[in-house]
Amino acid sequence: MKEDYVVCRCEEITLQEIKSAIKQGAITLDEIKKYTRAGMGLCQGRICSTIIIEILKEHGYLPQYSAPPHSRIPVRPVKIWEYIGEDQDV
Amino acid sequence: MDKGIKYDGYLSEKELAGAPGVPSIDQLNVKPLAVIECIEPIPCNPCERACPFSAITIGDSIWNLPVLDANKCKGCGACIPSCPGLAIFVVDMNYSSTSALVKIPYEYFPLPKEGMEVDCLNRKGEAVTKGRIHSVKTTATFDKTYIIGIEVNKKFAMEVRNIRM
Amino acid sequence: MRKVNLVVVGAGPAGLSASIEAAKHGVKALVLDENHKPGGQLFKQIHKFFGSEQQMAGTRGYEIGTKLLNLAKEYGVEIKLNNRVIGIDDHNTLAIIDNHKYSEIRAKKIILCCGATEKPLAFPGWTLPGVMGAGAAQTLVNIHRVVPGEKIIMVGSGNVGLIVTYHLLQAGVKVKAIIDASHKITGYGVHAAKIKRAGIPIILRYTVNRAMGTNQVEKVELIQVDKSFNKIPCTQISFDVDTICLAVGLSPSTELARMIGCKLYYHPKLGGYIPMVNQYMQTTIEDIYAAGDMTGIEEASIAMEEGRLAGLACAISLGYISDNAQSQKALENIRSNLSQLRMGNGKGGIING
Ligand SMILES: Cc1cc2nc3c(=O)[nH]c(=O)nc-3n(C[C@H](O)[C@H](O)[C@H](O)COP(=O)(O)OP(=O)(O)OC[C@H]3O[C@@H](n4cnc5c(N)ncnc54)[C@H](O)[C@@H]3O)c2cc1C
Ligand code: SF4
Ligand code: SF4
Numbered sequence: 001m002k003e004d005y006v007v008c009r010c011e012e013i014t015l016q017e018i019k020s021a022i023k024q025g026a027i028t029l030d031e032i033k034k035y036t037r038a039g040m041g042l043c044q045g046r047i048c049s050t051i052i053i054e055i056l057k058e059h060g061y062l063p064q065y066s067a068p069p070h071s072r073i074p075v076r077p078v079k080i081w082e083y084i085g086e087d088q089d090v
Numbered sequence: 091m092d093k094g095i096k097y098d099g100y101l102s103e104k105e106l107a108g109a110p111g112v113p114s115i116d117q118l119n120v121k122p123l124a125v126i127e128c129i130e131p132i133p134c135n136p137c138e139r140a141c142p143f144s145a146i147t148i149g150d151s152i153w154n155l156p157v158l159d160a161n162k163c164k165g166c167g168a169c170i171p172s173c174p175g176l177a178i179f180v181v182d183m184n185y186s187s188t189s190a191l192v193k194i195p196y197e198y199f200p201l202p203k204e205g206m207e208v209d210c211l212n213r214k215g216e217a218v219t220k221g222r223i224h225s226v227k228t229t230a231t232f233d234k235t236y237i238i239g240i241e242v243n244k245k246f247a248m249e250v251r252n253i254r255m
Numbered sequence: 256m257r258k259v260n261l262v263v264v265g266a267g268p269a270g271l272s273a274s275i276e277a278a279k280h281g282v283k284a285l286v287l288d289e290n291h292k293p294g295g296q297l298f299k300q301i302h303k304f305f306g307s308e309q310q311m312a313g314t315r316g317y318e319i320g321t322k323l324l325n326l327a328k329e330y331g332v333e334i335k336l337n338n339r340v341i342g343i344d345d346h347n348t349l350a351i352i353d354n355h356k357y358s359e360i361r362a363k364k365i366i367l368c369c370g371a372t373e374k375p376l377a378f379p380g381w382t383l384p385g386v387m388g389a390g391a392a393q394t395l396v397n398i399h400r401v402v403p404g405e406k407i408i409m410v411g412s413g414n415v416g417l418i419v420t421y422h423l424l425q426a427g428v429k430v431k432a433i434i435d436a437s438h439k440i441t442g443y444g445v446h447a448a449k450i451k452r453a454g455i456p457i458i459l460r461y462t463v464n465r466a467m468g469t470n471q472v473e474k475v476e477l478i479q480v481d482k483s484f485n486k487i488p489c490t491q492i493s494f495d496v497d498t499i500c501l502a503v504g505l506s507p508s509t510e511l512a513r514m515i516g517c518k519l520y521y522h523p524k525l526g527g528y529i530p531m532v533n534q535y536m537q538t539t540i541e542d543i544y545a546a547g548d549m550t551g552i553e554e555a556s557i558a559m560e561e562g563r564l565a566g567l568a569c570a571i572s573l574g575y576i577s578d579n580a581q582s583q584k585a586l587e588n589i590r591s592n593l594s595q596l597r598m599g600n601g602k603g604g605i606i607n608g
Contacts (some may be wrong), residue, residue, distance in 0.1 A: 003379060009382060015377070054377075063521040068521075071510040071513040073514065074342060100451050101448070129444065130445070135307050174313055175448075177445040197425060198425055215451055215452050252453060
């Protein structure tokens with residue numbers, strides 16, 4: 001049995017899923033994000049990107065030669081009622 | 091073999107002997123002196139300013155090691171609480187005919203009480219002897235660090251660096 | 256929409272120093288921070304800091320924070336807390352959740368001082384309750400005054416690992432050991448000595464193999480590693496612990512810089528991807544500056560000097576002081592403080608954690 005555990009906690013993406021994405025040709029943080037959703041959750045990759053960088057390194061893809069991931073608004077989790085300006089208890 | 095502070099977490103005999111802030115046993119036999127166990131270049135220099143007798147020199151680059159001038163040092167202990175590394179001690183070898191007084195910086199609660207008998211720990215955290223608490227002091231300028239004076243057998247003066255109650 | 260000359264994101268040592276320096280020269284700075292308390296990392300630090308007199312060395316971290324805050328007040332800096340900056344667009348408009356309400360502010364210049372995030376370490380069982388960042392453990396003991404567990408193992412012998420271990424010991428928690436995959440203690444020797452003389456084992460060349468437990472961490476299994484950090488089979492040892500603290504480094508919080516398109520590069524020693532900055536702490540985008548841990552993980556002393564540099568550079572470019580020999584000299588002074596602190600090594604002199 002191959003060792004497996006969750007890498008991206010927000011989207012529950014496992015080590016084996018990341019590895020198979022790399023096999024399929026996703027070799028940057030952005031590509032892995034689009035392929036697996038790792039880094040697309042609440043924390044926006046603040047936790048898992050470090051781990052994915054390490055996994056990519058093990059496969060010979062060094063972060064020095066690839067761009068950092070894109071970042072989009074909102075960079076922090078925001079509740080919908082905060083966005084649209086309604087009161088919490090509505 | 092002890093490999094040194096960056097491997098074991100405590101100073102080896104060799105590092106102690108080579109430290110510019112650690113006086114020799116001959117010097118310590120004459121009068122109470124500061125023992126500055128700081129041997130790694132780090133960007134730090136508050137001890138230099140803390141000494142009212144200009145006995146500690148770091149110089150222009152804050153990466154220099156503190157150098158103790160044993161002639162100027164009066165063993166007053168003013169430098170002890172200034173050191174963020176808690177690396178300065180004062181040793182009075184001739185506290186009595188058989189005992190030495192070791193002053194250490196201390197930042198744990200509960201505090202020991204004067205007169206109490208405690209386990210005395212070496213740099214590795216091993217209990218090596220028993221000692222008696224001689225003094226427990228702090229002032230506003232110590233900024234919550236305490237200086238604990240421990241009376242120990244002379245033999246252990248250069249070993250004891252912590253206590254356990 | 257509110258319009259201001261200067262917005263500083265982050266009220267840590269870098270952001271506070273930047274706003275103070277700018278305010279000294281007449282720029283009314285607005286500082287935004289998502290926390291309910293200002294000071295960034297400083298208010299968790301109950302130990303005395305290194306550095307030189309100028310950066311208040313020998314003073315406890317939280318007291319440095321208090322001093323910076325008082326200075327900021329004195330110079331009329333406006334600090335807004337509970338203000339999450341969630342985005343920036345290319346017209347320098349910041350999208351903010353201000354105490355649960357969305358709002359926007361436009362600034363002529365922006366200084367990003369967002370600090371850093373703790374790096375995780377993944378191993379089987381790392382998602383069990385009881386595995387946490389050392390910074391989280393530190394927040395629990397020093398801010399909330401709650402102990403994170405009864406029996407702890409600290410992973411990482413850098414300054415963060417050593418200092419947080421010391422704080423845990425001060426709080427009366429039993430720390431079973433500090434471990435590190437490196438063959439050497441990576442933090443300062445004096446910090447290690449404090450831990451060692453309290454009798455805490457420092458185990459080098461070991462990493463976490465897995466965490467075990469049903470509903471939470473009950474045991475940690477360690478494994479020896481060789482020089483290239485490969486696990487050596489059959490070298491497992493284990494400890495009964497309920498908490499595994501990870502102090503394996505920090506990574507710069509660059510999400511806002513990335514969003515507006517600042518160029519970043521990868522610098523492993525400084526914690527990962529960091530924005531490129533010039534000698535004014537200006538990023539590759541004219542109106543955006545960056546300072547502190549987010550431009551590379553170093554120390555509070557360095558974060559403060561970088562902040563001052565960015566604050567002064569903004570005051571000059573906003574026209575509050577003329578760009579003459581005198582102001583260039585002031586910039587040069589800060590740069591020389593910085594190179595003193597880094598021993599002339601440029602970024603990379605000192606590394607935390
Ligand atoms: C355990 C430990 C011990 C340390 N000991 C020392 C020491 O002895 N000496 C020393 O010099 N240094 C020490 N440091 C390092 C020092 O604390 C940091 O280098 C310094 O705090 C970095 O300052 P900063 O202003 O860049 O970031 P921070 O202090 O991290 O502040 C960043 C601020 O930005 C805010 N922020 C981030 N993103 C947003 C956003 N999108 N919206 C709104 N607000 C945001 C955060 O809430 C935070 O308040 C230590 C660090 C740790 C963790
Ligand atoms: S013990 Fe007193 S005299 Fe000696 S170095 Fe320290 S402060 Fe100076
Ligand atoms: S204050 Fe302490 S850690 Fe700093 S240089 Fe002096 S002896 Fe060394």
